[in-house]
Structure formats: structure tokens, C-alpha cells
Amino acid sequence: MRKILVSKYMLRCMGCMSCMFACARRVRGSVNVLKSAIRVRTKGGFSSGAMTSTHCLGCDEPPCINSCPKGALQKREYGGIKLDKALCDSCKNCIAGCPADAIFWDDDANLPIFCIHCGNCVKFCPHNCLLIEETR
Amino acid sequence: MKVLYIDLSKTTSTIRFREDLKSYLGGTGLATALFLEEVDLSKPPLSEEQPIVIAKGFLTPYFPVATKSVAIFYSPLTNSLGESHAGGRLALAMSLSGIDAIVIKGKSVKPNYLVINDGNVVFKDATHLKGIYATATATYIREKEKDAGLRSILRIGPAGENGAAFSMVVVDTYRHFGRLGLGASFGSKNLKAVLVSGTGKDYKQFSKESGYRNFFEELHAKATSQLMRKYHEFGTAVNVLPLNELGGLPTENLKKTSFEYAENISGESFAENVLTRKFACAGCPVGCIHIATIRRKFAAEEEWERVDVSYDYELIYSLGSLLGIKDCNGVLSLIEKVEELGIDAIYAGVMLAWLTEAYEKSIIGEEELDGLKPIFGNVEVYKALLEKLTYSEKSFFQTARLGLTALCERYGGHDFALLVNKNAMAGYHTGYANLLGQHLVGIRNAHTDNAGYSLDQENKEYSPEELIERLYEEEVFRAFFNCTGLCLFVRKIYDVDTLLKASKMLGVDIQGDKILEIGEKIYLKKLIFKIKCGFKIEEYVIPERFFETAAGRKMMSKDFVNKAKNYFAKKIKEKIGEGEI
Numbered sequence: 001m002r003k004i005l006v007s008k009y010m011l012r013c014m015g016c017m018s019c020m021f022a023c024a025r026r027v028r029g030s031v032n033v034l035k036s037a038i039r040v041r042t043k044g045g046f047s048s049g050a051m052t053s054t055h056c057l058g059c060d061e062p063p064c065i066n067s068c069p070k071g072a073l074q075k076r077e078y079g080g081i082k083l084d085k086a087l088c089d090s091c092k093n094c095i096a097g098c099p100a101d102a103i104f105w106d107d108d109a110n111l112p113i114f115c116i117h118c119g120n121c122v123k124f125c126p127h128n129c130l131l132i133e134e135t136r
Numbered sequence: 137m138k139v140l141y142i143d144l145s146k147t148t149s150t151i152r153f154r155e156d157l158k159s160y161l162g163g164t165g166l167a168t169a170l171f172l173e174e175v176d177l178s179k180p181p182l183s184e185e186q187p188i189v190i191a192k193g194f195l196t197p198y199f200p201v202a203t204k205s206v207a208i209f210y211s212p213l214t215n216s217l218g219e220s221h222a223g224g225r226l227a228l229a230m231s232l233s234g235i236d237a238i239v240i241k242g243k244s245v246k247p248n249y250l251v252i253n254d255g256n257v258v259f260k261d262a263t264h265l266k267g268i269y270a271t272a273t274a275t276y277i278r279e280k281e282k283d284a285g286l287r288s289i290l291r292i293g294p295a296g297e298n299g300a301a302f303s304m305v306v307v308d309t310y311r312h313f314g315r316l317g318l319g320a321s322f323g324s325k326n327l328k329a330v331l332v333s334g335t336g337k338d339y340k341q342f343s344k345e346s347g348y349r350n351f352f353e354e355l356h357a358k359a360t361s362q363l364m365r366k367y368h369e370f371g372t373a374v375n376v377l378p379l380n381e382l383g384g385l386p387t388e389n390l391k392k393t394s395f396e397y398a399e400n401i402s403g404e405s406f407a408e409n410v411l412t413r414k415f416a417c418a419g420c421p422v423g424c425i426h427i428a429t430i431r432r433k434f435a436a437e438e439e440w441e442r443v444d445v446s447y448d449y450e451l452i453y454s455l456g457s458l459l460g461i462k463d464c465n466g467v468l469s470l471i472e473k474v475e476e477l478g479i480d481a482i483y484a485g486v487m488l489a490w491l492t493e494a495y496e497k498s499i500i501g502e503e504e505l506d507g508l509k510p511i512f513g514n515v516e517v518y519k520a521l522l523e524k525l526t527y528s529e530k531s532f533f534q535t536a537r538l539g540l541t542a543l544c545e546r547y548g549g550h551d552f553a554l555l556v557n558k559n560a561m562a563g564y565h566t567g568y569a570n571l572l573g574q575h576l577v578g579i580r581n582a583h584t585d586n587a588g589y590s591l592d593q594e595n596k597e598y599s600p601e602e603l604i605e606r607l608y609e610e611e612v613f614r615a616f617f618n619c620t621g622l623c624l625f626v627r628k629i630y631d632v633d634t635l636l637k638a639s640k641m642l643g644v645d646i647q648g649d650k651i652l653e654i655g656e657k658i659y660l661k662k663l664i665f666k667i668k669c670g671f672k673i674e675e676y677v678i679p680e681r682f683f684e685t686a687a688g689r690k691m692m693s694k695d696f697v698n699k700a701k702n703y704f705a706k707k708i709k710e711k712i713g714e715g716e717i
Contacts, residue, residue, distance in 0.1 A: 014423040016416035017228075018356065021197075025349060031198055032336035033418075034232070034286065041286075045278055046309035047271060049413065049427070049444045107335060126360045126421040 002079035002135050004058030004117045005038070012127040013051035015040060019121035019130060026120040028106075028113075035106055037115035038130075053130075056080050056102045056115035067097025079135075080117045088112070137166060138338075140235045140255055144325050145184065145242030149257035151235075161644065162194035164219065164580070164618035165658045166237050167208040171217075172661065174239060177668060181210040181218075181317075182299065182324035184243035191237035193621015196227040196419070198340070198348075199638050200355045201629075202621040203227055203417035211316040212324075213301040213483075213539050214558040216669035217662055218316035219580055223417035224308030226332060227621050229288035233334030242325065249291075249329035251281055254337065262328040267294050270306045270478040277329055286418075287333035293478020295526045296323040301539040302483035302560075306475065310415055310425050310446040314480040315559060340642065348641055358629045360421045367424040367625050368414070372449035373403030380457075383689040384566035384589065387457040388512045389489035390554055390681050393565050393688075397462040401452050410464045412444065417623070424625065430468050445471045453563030454485025458554075459492070460512030473519050477526045486553075486560035487525065487540050488518050494549050504532040551680035557671065566688040567592035569603055572700050575678055577607040579662045580618065586611055592688055600700035604707065609652070615662075616655035660712055673705040 023036035038055040042048060058079030065073045065081070072087035073094060090110045095103045104113040119132040137154040160169040167189045174187035188209045195202035205227040211218030230238070234255050247262040265273050270293030277289055288308055295303035296319025303319025304312050322328070342348035358364075366374055379385040380398035387395040399405060406428060416423035427444050434441050445468050455461065455470040474481045492510040494500045502509060506524055510517050524533050535542050541558045544550045554561040556574045564570045566589040573588030580586070591598070591606060598606065614624070620638075622630055630638070632648055639646050646654070663671075683692055 012413075014414050014416040014425075015418070016421050016423055017418050018200075018421045021419065025352065029344075030339065030341070032232075032339050033197070033228070034336055045275055046415065047275070047444060049429075107337070124356060124421070126423060 002058055003132055004079035004135065005055055005115060005119065005121070005130060006133040007038075007053040007055065007130050008133070009127070009129040010051055010053055013040060013053070013129045014127060015042065015046070015051050016126065018124040018126060019053075022124035023121045027116065027118060034104070035113060036121075037104065037113050038121050039104065054100065054102050056098075056117070057100050058117060063099060064094045064097040064103060067093045069093060076116070078117065081114045082116075083112065083114050085111060137162075137236050138234060138255070139170065139237045139239060140252070140257070142238065142240045142250065142257055143242045144240065144244040144248065144259075144327060147244075147259045151255055159654070160658070161619035161654070162196075162236055163191055163204070163621050164206045164208070164221075164615060165654070166619070167191035167206045167219075168658055168661055170237055170239055171208040171210075172665060174241065175210050175665075181212040181215060182320060184325060185241065186210045186321070188240040188318070188321050188325070189237060190226075190230075190240075192227040192230040192235075193619060194236075194642060194644060195638055196621040197231045198642060199352060199622075200359050201417075201420045201422060201623050201626045203420045203623050204618070204621050205230060206618060207305070207313045207318055209316075209318055209321045211301075212299075212320045213315075213317040214669075216557070216671065217665050218318060218321070219662075220304075220313040220315055220318055221580075221618065222305075222307040222311045222313045223420075223623065224311035225286070225288040225418040226290065226307050226311075228418040229286065229332040229334065231334075231339070232286060232336045233332055234336075234338040240325065240327065244326035247297075247326050247328050249277060250327070250331065252330065252332045252334075254334040265328050267297065269293050269476040270296075271309070271476050273329055274306070274309060277331060281331055287331055289329060289331050291329035291478075292319045292322045292327075293476060293526075295478045296320055297328070298526060298537065299323055300479065300526060300537045302480050302487065303478050304480040306478060310427070311417065312480070315483065317480075319478050319480075342641070346641060351637065351641065355629060355634070356421060359626060363628060364422045364625070367422050370403035370407055371414075371424050371426040371447075373406055373426065373447060373452055375449045376402040376452055376457075377404070379564065379566070379589075382566065382593065383686060384564055384570075384592075385457050386453060386554070386561070386563060386565050388460045389458065389493045389552060390561075390565060390685050391493075393685055395457040395460075397460075398457065400463050401456045401461065401467055403449070403452075406447060406452075406464050410468065415446070420623065422623075422625065428464065428468055430465060430472065443472055445475060447471060450563050451481045451485075454482040454560070455518075458485045458489045458563075459518060461515060462513055466515040469515050470518055470522075473522050477522060479522060479526065480560070482562070483540075483560040484522060484525075486555070487536070488521055490540055490543070490549065490553050491521060493552050494547065497549070499547050499549050500532070504530075506530055506533075553679055554681065555679060557676075564589040565682070565685065567690060568600075568687075568692060568696060568700070569598070569607060571678065571682060571687065571692065571697065572600075572603055572704075573607045573610075575676065576673065576701060576704050577604060577611055579611055579659050579666070580614065586614060600696055601703045604700050604704045608704075608707070612652050612655040612659050614655070615658040616651050619654070619658070656711075663708065664712060673701060673708060676701065
């Protein structure tokens, strides 16, 4: 059983970034939306009329794990990735190793940002675009 | 206070820390102070020495709905203080870039756009973007500047490039620095666009003990509660029917204040027929930006195109009832046109309404209008006129590009020009409070509607003196509120105690009784500048049309207005004294 973040209803997204603020605030202890593990953006400008979100998809066999030369990444039991900060040498290989481009970088900590599928972003989305879903 | 100074003539930029301006807080206060340092009243508004100042509020990005940035400039439309507020992503992007304000001076040799990242400026050639619609300009820049991250893009259209005094700056597609000709100020500097982004490295951190997280989340909960429902549900457009009902919806150049087709263009009708999504400014969970889709057949054999445009109450008034436009799609087509050309939507409506009545009265004819015959309700002729107002080299349209005041000076027709200190009236004709708020007491210039219409709807009998006092206090409070960066829609969520608590968390320790003092300092600074630009309270003339048409079903008397005018003049004299002007 996995419990992972799914951005199921992005057609309804207003681009308010409440999810990004929530992730930054609650998980990273920061007001900086760029520390969020979820990124909401337009699909080619507002005039395209569509929003998209980028975040960890909770792969069954996460390719990022193998991209890490230090073995700092482990699969979390319910989906997503656990980072062992002590082992990370900030090589950024994991960023290239994610096919969904869903790993971001924290310049201050000099460490990658991984979604922990905690659902804090879900709680703050005013249009219920996001949810935590149980999958097998 | 971190201020980014940009000189387009020298293509240089510098950061200056202006701790001396701390008491101006941010937003309108900071922008006013910076503007007054740089402006040169001996030179015209569009000369290259004049500054454009853009400031974010001091609560951005720390609290919900602190989404507004403020532009202050020397308005080519009014030859006076230009002030305009815009949402979108700009305030957040400025905060990410680590700058509280931007001061732009000088003139680029060639068309140019600026890329500002973490306070660093790159000057980019925009020769290829000359004449490109405001809508398409953003697409080109977005594609070119791939790595900018979370960003805001300001841009002008052909109207700004061609010096139309009523041209605006589009911010992130659906928000605008409207009303007072910031588009022409950009154009006069050969500045086509500005992109702002950054990494947020200067942000303040909060300890767990500070209570920041809970406080933020309480405010977020209020912003998504029933308190804000009307802004999210139908949006500002929900005002169309109530205003029509009470006889306050300016219709057909304010010959009337109710419109027989109001139901067709009501917020309810837009929602039912054309609304396709909602957007929000960055950091605002309310989401008041209503987007409608125009579905349009462009050729036989089932050839269709679609375009999305945003609508609000003020646009439905100016490009709807004021022009006698009878359906949603007509209003949307006109909004689409002003977005492309980069013309302020409200001024466009007031200009077109005047042209229509001037044509009806044979003050102007087909000769002046290049063969066009404006009639209330005719969308196509208005679209054609907007093109002429942007591009035509005919003498009539060259004068028109200077604004409606210039047209009236040449052809007459002041009486039915819906102008407020040379700016276009806001979409309310509800009574004395609205009238006096717009014409006399209002200082936020682009934002002429200082809730006077709410006072009018209270159905109380205010004396002229009482009304001036109420409006003055509201304006002074707003002068403070607009320093925060908060959207005025959330003023009920951010009461005085909340404002003080939020400020304190950011290290801005304000005493409750100082709020109006700070607001008044900013208010009077702006008013003094306005007076230096020629505003004379006692001599100020309100166009006849405002008195000829019942406001909220009541005729207004000039006697009442004169009493208010004299009272306000006396009050201001006591406040500022002769020596300061």
C-alpha cells in the first residue's frame, strides 16, 4: 500500500500557490515558495489557460535512487524518497535522475528537496486540486 | 529598504539601502517618497528624466493576500501624480528578487526589456518586439528567458509605444497597472517589458516560538471562508445587478444609471454563459480573477478559435453598460481588444462613450472619425475606434491620444466627458459620497472608488462636512493599508489589531494610534504634489453630466457639493499651511 500525493484536478488550479507556501512553511520552516517540494506553474503562460504541477510521483521503482553515487536515497515505505543528509555530497545527480523533473534544490542547505507525501499542501489548496491517494 | 535604481540611458543599475525611508514602510508610502525625490516638475511627464517607481508592500510574501504592488509615476494623462496598483505575481517576484522598490529613469536608445533576477539587471534588446501586442509580447519573452523560475512579466502594447496617455501596463496577463498612462511612461523610455524573478535568499526566518505559522494559517482560513465568498463566487461582477437596481450603474455615457440589458451582462450571466475558470494572484487563496472564454467562428466550414479574457465589474461597466453593449460576448470582445493594444479598459470606455455622444451631437463627424459612425451598442465600431486611437495618424486621433481633456479643449463637450481630475470615472453613480470621494478627497488617483458608494448605500443623511470627514478618514486609512501590499478586498480580515500583529512579527513596530498618522503623512505628501501640479480644491469643476443624471435615483445639488468643497479646502489649508506648497 502506498499513500502518495496526486495532483488530480489541476484543471481547477487557480495558481494561488497556497500549496507551495504550505510546503515551504510547514515542512521546510521557510516562507520561500522555492523551498517547496511541489511547483505549480502555467503550461506556457496564463493565456494558455492551464496550470500544471510538478512533484514526486512516488514511483514503484524510483530511478533517482540509482542515480545517487553515495547511496543517500532510500525508498519510503509508503512511497517517495527518504534522504540521508549525512551521506549526500550535493552532486545533484538525483535531479538529472528524476524523469519527472520533480527534485528541486535548496541553495541554503545545499541539499535536494524531496516530497515526503505528507499532505500538508493538500490541506491548503482552496480548490481541492490535490489529494493523498492510497494505491497498490 | 532595498531599492533597485535603474538608469536606462546609461544601462546601469545599483542597489541602495534606504534605511532613512523606513517610516514609509513599503507600497504606496515608499513609492511616493522615492518618486518625490526624483520627479522634476519643470519637465513634462514623458521626458526621460522622470522616474517610474514600483514598490511592493512590507507584508509580502509573509502573509496571505499581500499581493499588490504599487506604481507611482508622473502621469501623462493628468499631468499630475500617477498611481496604480496591480496584483498578479509581481509583488511575490519582487520579494524573491530581494527588492522593496524599483526606480527606473532615463531612456533606452532602442526598444529594450529588463530582466531582473535577485536584484541584478540585464538590459535586453526588444527591437523585435516593437509594435507587438501586449498579449503576445509576454509569450516571446517567456520563451526566450527559459531559466527565470517563478517570475512576473510586465509589458506594454502598441498604445504605450505610441504614447497614448491612457495606455496601461499588463502584469502577468490578467492584472494591470491601469488608468493613468504608465504604458506611455514605459513607451517614452523605450521600455517594452520587465521580467522579475529571484531565489528569495533575503527572506526573514521565523522561530517556532514566534507563532508565525499559526497566525498565517488563521488568516488563510479566513481568506477561504464565507467572508470572502462573494469575491470568489461571482467576483466583482456581482455588483452589476444591485447597482443597476439602485440606479447607480453608469449607462450610455451616464445619460442613464440603469440599463435595460443589465441582466444580460450581470455577474450571474457571465458565470452562467462564459465563465470557464478562476485564477488567483500569487499568495491569495481567494481567487477573484474570473476568466471567460470567447468561442469564435473565424471562417466557414466550422473553423473556430478560442481566447480567454478576464472580466471584472469595472470593465463590465466601462465596456458594457456605459457603451450600451448588450451581451457578455460583446463586452469580452472589447476587453480582448484593449488587452492586445494595451489600453486602460475604464478610460477606453469613457473615451468611446464621449466619442459616441459627441458624434450624436454633431460636435465631431465622420471626417474626424475617419468614416466611423459610433452608436451605443455597436461592438465592431468600438473595436475599430480603439485601433484608430492606437495607430491613426489623423490629427483628430493624435489629439485623442493625449486624452479626452485635450479633445474637449479642441472640440468642446466638457460637460458630458466623464472625467475626474482628467481621469476616467469609476463605475458608480450612487450619490454625494461617491462623487466627493472620487473628485475631491480621493488621492489614490487610479483608484478613484474609495468606497464612497458604500456610504451612499447606507441611506443616511450625511451633511457635506460629515461626508468629507468620513471620506478623508477612509482615504487616510487606505494610504496606510496600501503600504502593506494587502489587497483591499481583505480589509475586513486584516482589522487594526491584525495589521499591528502582522507588522510586529516583521519587526515593524507600529502603535495602533499611529496608523492614521502614518496614513495622513503619506496622504498629504501626495496631495501637496497634486496641488503643485495645479489641483485647486475651491476652483475644481465637476462636469455637468454628474448633476444632470440622477445618482442612486436622486438628483444632486451643486450647493451641497460647494459646501463640501469649501469645507475640504479649509480643512486641507489647516493641515498643510501655505508655506509648504
